[in-house]
Amino acid sequence: MAGKKVKSASEMLATIVTEGIFEKKGEEVVTIDLRKMHNAVADFFVVCHAGSRAQVEAIADSVQMEVKKAVGHNVWKKEGFENAEWVLLDYVDVVVHIFQEAARKYYRLEDLWADAEIRLCKPAPPAKKRTKKNASAEEV
Secondary structure, rough: OOOOOOOOOHHHHHHHHHHHHHHOEEEEEEEEEEOOOOOOOEEEEEEEEEEEEHHHHHHHHHHHHHHHHHHHHOOOOOOOOOOOOOOHHHHHHHHEEEHHHHHHHOOOHHOOOOOOEEOOOOOOOOOOOOOOOHHHHOOO
């Protein structure tokens, strides 16, 4: 019997972070798995970008709220809110990088960690709302 793969705490935290990013329409969300990298500073980097300063701030706030709600953790360190071109949220094992698009293209963080496993994340499909109309159609 094949065993179900158990997610580590840092994998679960990275998943919660991506949910917070998608809540505010973060773009090109990737997770960079650093666990096999020698002397890595964290288990995962989660990277995304947004179209404006306001959206960068909204994504950062959403991530902090989702993590607090899901696991009760506050961000350990946060930086970049002064100009919101690149906001960093450090949860020790998971570090979140939220860029404005131009800054992401300039710093090319994914290229710096190209030896790590990089995975493009997609938002979960929206849940189908159950209404009287489609509920009766399902019964047929």
